[in-house]
Amino acid sequence: MTKSPVKRAIILLNLGSPDSTEAPDVKRYLTEFLMDGKVIDYPWLFRKILVQGIIIPSRTANSAEAYKTIWTNDGSPLIHLTRQLQQALQQQVDEPVEIAMRYGNPGMELAYERLLAKVPDLEEVIAIPLYPHYAMASYETAVDHAKEIHRKKNYSFGLRFVRPFYNEPHYLQALSEKIRPYLSKDYDHILFSYHGVPARHIRKSDPTHRHCLSSADCCDLPSLAHSRCYRHQCFATTKEVVRILDIPEGKYSNSFQSRLGKGWLEPFTDIRLEEMPREGIKKLLILCPAFVSDCLETLEEIAIRGKETFMEAGGEQYEMIPCLNADPLWVQALAGWTKEIGTGSQEMILK
Template sequence: MTQTGKRAILLMNLGSPDSISTGDLHTYLTEFLMDKRVIDYPWLFRKILVSGLIVPFRAKKSAEAYETIWTKEGSPLIVLTRQLQAALQQLVAEPVEIAMRYGHPSMEEAYQRLLQREPQLEEVIAIPLYPHYAMASYETAVEYAQEIHRRKKYSFRLTFIKPFYNDSHYLQALSEHIRPWLKQPYDHILFSYHGVPGRHIRKSDPTGNHCLQSAGCCDTASPAHATCYRHQCFSTTREIVRLLNIPEGKYSNSFQSRLGKGWLQPFTDIRLEEMPKEGIKKLLILCPAFVSDCLETLEEIAMRGKETFLGAGGEEYAMIPCLNVDSRWVDALAGWVGDYTAGDKTMILD
């Protein structure tokens, strides 16, 4: 654990409201939805939509949803990310801090804490905790980290770990995390990824003519795959299925948390209604777009998803938790940092 140079590590996650009060949800949702990479409309239209329509009606409902998962320590996402920070700190010499894209601890707060711990800081290795590239997750986290870095004129360098959807160490950790769950009888395993609008996929396509242009676009080699969320999700499923020897026909993909039209399909909530009618009575479900359990996994999938599936005639339903602080996942993170400090730039964003 000998530190090389004046480096530090920053774990970057999505964020949570400060409390379950309607006021804090109003603040959080406004910051989140006003992000131009989340709702990618012109500023004025976005402002009217968010402040005039979405947040006033959604803040109370979201507060009620958060209340169902809130712990005495606070938001599960924040608590689990702090636990991950502590676990990683045990394996590396570099100072480790966390930052949220929305809410607290903010990017600036995290930078300041790192500088307090290492005043001669030369480089921050930032790890966006998103396996897959998407405008509204990985891209906005990286852009925001860079924006604050420029605005505050910090002298240290910023280095980013790239999306790790196909990294062998991540895939091995996830597959071994899933494996014990497959010992119980099940009819099907559903890989439920967070949904995004199709237009985000097309906007992220550097070729401008590949993504969502054909039925087999995700299986046809293209430079677009480096930033294609849909392709990367399917790649993760394919590799996990291979590592676990899950039979064909016993698994499928879906996309959750849809808002409006034009989002990636099939929709998780619709599939949960349909599956019992297709003879799928015992379901395993997991959310590989997340590495830390949060509102979208604990409330939307573990609670509401279960209610939907059992209400439609399903008999058994189990959500496989996210990696959270699985030791194999922590080892993978430490390994990326160690490899980079040793000169290997395989996992570094170009």
């Protein structure tokens, strides 16, 4: 007797965005984001004082202005681009596809309910966190939040997560082909700018409790820690991309952006953008592989402010390579992963 196929659905998980560029919406979004204990990992009371007493009052207006520089007629670029990805993926898979944001709207519960409305006897949801690399403040919090909503609502369907895909061949190929056309241009250097995280996050995520950041070359030494080491995974992505594209040694480097205070991963992108022209790097290509969808951190921080920093320091040419967004090869990679569920490359919760 032939077994009936499992009734599945797909959720694409992304970071999120304010509902508008108005200060109350930006404040609400920043509060939800920064009060997450996996983003600012201090005790709750201290975090509340820091976030609501210091950070929110000082950052809301500036953040609102930053969002205004990238806002479109379709609203938030990140939300709009994630919806485009959803639509493109839906054309390649039979299962219904929804999107959910870790912070803001649309939320995780709404995504679950929309899928249940489409498939009342839903048996399994495949959740794809749109983060190539493992980090407490991105992949981990998205997965934990999805699990928590699943538990609280006592949903009967199972839940699977695609693991970080920083070294997955189809992702690397899609990313490399996105970069390839830019390499035909006259450039001096290509900078892989990854989102920064505090060094303490790297140590907290280390399952061995002794490997990460223990030496200058820890990311090159074999260890179980690499399965959750954001720094190692970023370097691994760069290493594979430059291999695929045959980018010469000395023609590329890594940096980390979006720092909030001291003790974050180095080198810092903003500092490197100031230094490079003095080192003879006048024509720069830059990309942000930690993001698969263009957002505030790519469109405003890198494409606008980063360019200003580089050009004012003496640069002559600066170009940001867009994120994968809804690139066809990237969509094909996602579709392929959903069809390979059950091969052992995903984790699972069963009800």
